[in-house]
Amino acid sequence: MGRRPGEVVLGIDARDPVGSAVDFAFDCARARGVRLRAVHAWALPASASAEWPFAVPERDRATWEDHEVQVLADVLRPWRERYPDVPVLEDVVLLSPVQALAHHAAGAALVVxxxxxxxxxxxxxxxxxxxxxxxxxxxxxxSRP
Known part of the structure; x- marks a missing residue:
């Protein structure tokens, strides 16, 4: 039995996406016939540590995370419409971008x-x-000079 091809992992800042990287990642996933995993790493707002110095209540963390999930879904919508044949897994993680992408790189064919x-x-x-x-x-x- 052959090894299943790995997915393409896209590191994306949902608040300031690099459109050319998103295009490239979708193109690569389509060409390889694999899933695209869009990874958006986020951090708690600075106000959270000032307000709760020991631990952020789960309810508040979940509210912030839900917002990040929506931001990522909104930014990816145009590409999902342009590439309907590419399966996409949106992954929002409370880690640094490097930690999140290095973790997913282990099973990936490519990180973009x-x-x-x-x-x-x-x-x-x-x-x-x-x-x-x-x-x-x-x-x-x-898109930038």
Whole structure:
């Protein structure tokens, strides 16, 4: 019995997606005939640690997470309509982007990330390249100068 091909994992900041990376990830998943896992990593708002220094109540964390799930679904909607033949798993995780993507890279055929200008994006991409155990495609953001 042959090994089932791994999925394509897309690292996406749902608040500021790199459209060229999303296009590339959907194209790769379609070409390979595999599922696309869209991973949106998020963090609790800074106000949460000030308000609850020991632990955030589950009810509040769940409310914030539900909002993040909706933000990701909204941003992916145009691509899901453009690529109806690509199965998509939306994955919202309360981890750093590098932790979330490195975890999913273990079973992936490819990890796709966008490269936006700025030190945070460069640091994330660099760390991911050191952690990932599968190929990583870094797609430049062609919408910004």
């Amino acid at each position: 990330v966008g490269s936006a200008p700025g030190p945070r994006s460069r640091a994330t991409v660099h760390a991911l390249l050191n952690e990932a155990v599968c190929p990583v495609a870094v797609v430049p953001d062609d």
